[in-house]
Amino acid sequence: MTGSLSALGAGLGFAIGAIGPALGIGWIGSTTISSMARQPEMAGRLQTTMFIALALAEAIALLGFVLAFVLMGVK
Amino acid sequence: MNAIGPRVTELLDELMVHSLRGFPLTNYGIFLVIALILTLGFFLIASRRLTLIPKGIGNVAEMGMEFIRDNMVFDVIGAEGRPYLAFIASMFFFVLFNNLLGLIPGAKPGTGTMGTTVTWALIVFVTYNAIGMRKLGVFGYIKSFYPKGVFAPLAVYVMLLELISHFIRPLTMSIRLFANMFAGHVILGIFAIFTVLMWNGSAVGKVTAILPLAMQIAMYALEVFVAFIQAYVFAILTTVYINGAVHAGEH
Numbered sequence: 001m002t003g004s005l006s007a008l009g010a011g012l013g014f015a016i017g018a019i020g021p022a023l024g025i026g027w028i029g030s031t032t033i034s035s036m037a038r039q040p041e042m043a044g045r046l047q048t049t050m051f052i053a054l055a056l057a058e059a060i061a062l063l064g065f066v067l068a069f070v071l072m073g074v075k
Numbered sequence: 076m077n078a079i080g081p082r083v084t085e086l087l088d089e090l091m092v093h094s095l096r097g098f099p100l101t102n103y104g105i106f107l108v109i110a111l112i113l114t115l116g117f118f119l120i121a122s123r124r125l126t127l128i129p130k131g132i133g134n135v136a137e138m139g140m141e142f143i144r145d146n147m148v149f150d151v152i153g154a155e156g157r158p159y160l161a162f163i164a165s166m167f168f169f170v171l172f173n174n175l176l177g178l179i180p181g182a183k184p185g186t187g188t189m190g191t192t193v194t195w196a197l198i199v200f201v202t203y204n205a206i207g208m209r210k211l212g213v214f215g216y217i218k219s220f221y222p223k224g225v226f227a228p229l230a231v232y233v234m235l236l237e238l239i240s241h242f243i244r245p246l247t248m249s250i251r252l253f254a255n256m257f258a259g260h261v262i263l264g265i266f267a268i269f270t271v272l273m274w275n276g277s278a279v280g281k282v283t284a285i286l287p288l289a290m291q292i293a294m295y296a297l298e299v300f301v302a303f304i305q306a307y308v309f310a311i312l313t314t315v316y317i318n319g320a321v322h323a324g325e326h
Contacts, residue, residue, distance in 0.1 A: 044146065048146070048150060051308060052311060055251060055311075059250065065258060
């Protein structure tokens with residue numbers, strides 16, 4: 001029983017923790033697209049910056065993923 | 076329904092690091108060595124006969140190197156980044172070959188375990204700090220974190236934040252690469268389990284098994300994309316950190 005509770009905690013923890021980064025990644029993508037549409041000649045540099053920002057936002061979600069695996073092991 | 080639990084446990088256990096009996100490497104270590112041989116072999120073959128207009132493998136290697144040189148190193152660091160091109164390119168191609176090797180069924184990505192990624196992230200951490208220290212000296216480099224012309228307590232606070240963000244870099248870098256590869260393989264494995272369970276389950280299952288199978292094929296395509304993206308992200312973050320060290324104390 002306690003095992004299944006920690007599994008529930010792990011699942012919920014990752015699910016809630018993924019909301020913020022998901023919104024962030026969507027926002028980064030949409031603003032990059034609108035910037036590229038305004039200034040197509042900057043597209044290359046914007047793409048580089050976009051990937052850096054994406055990686056930073058994604059790291060938060062992945063921290064939650066690792067935390068979920070840590071919680072799974074809690075008895 | 077109860078059959079899923081033990082199979083998932085078995086899958087996760089399979090993805091952990093195991094030592095192999097009578098063999099000096101772990102199950103991930105073998106694929107690290109294979110990826111190393113593949114990377115070395117790729118570039119040795121590519122540079123065997125250097126002509127002005129490369130052919131075959133040489134063309135692919137040149138395309139990759141030009142991409143790293145122009146779109147990453149020169150764009151981010153500028154012309155001063157030329158000495159670090161070799162380091163960044165090795166990081167990119169070794170991570171890429173490891174990621175791609177892991178996509179072969181039965182093989183594992185060398186990057187799919189924390190041991191590998193933490194080591195590489197620490198190598199990057201030591202390298203870019205060493206570059207900064209060689210440029211400004213040890214004290215000069217540490218002083219470059221202290222913002223000039225700012226109210227003193229606030230400046231100390233900013234410096235603390237900067238230092239924390241620097242020490243968190245190897246952690247996020249390693250977790251990002253590891254978690255992406257690990258999560259991808261868990262997803263692929265779980266859809267494979269679903270497919271097999273549905274196929275073995277009932278007569279209806281023989282038809283509905285097409286759904287997880289189609290999903291798995293789609294996820295596999297996504298994983299190929301992720302393999303490239305993660306190698307790119309690892310290399311571009313290395314470039315950005317080196318850029319911070321090369322231009323430390325200038326702003």
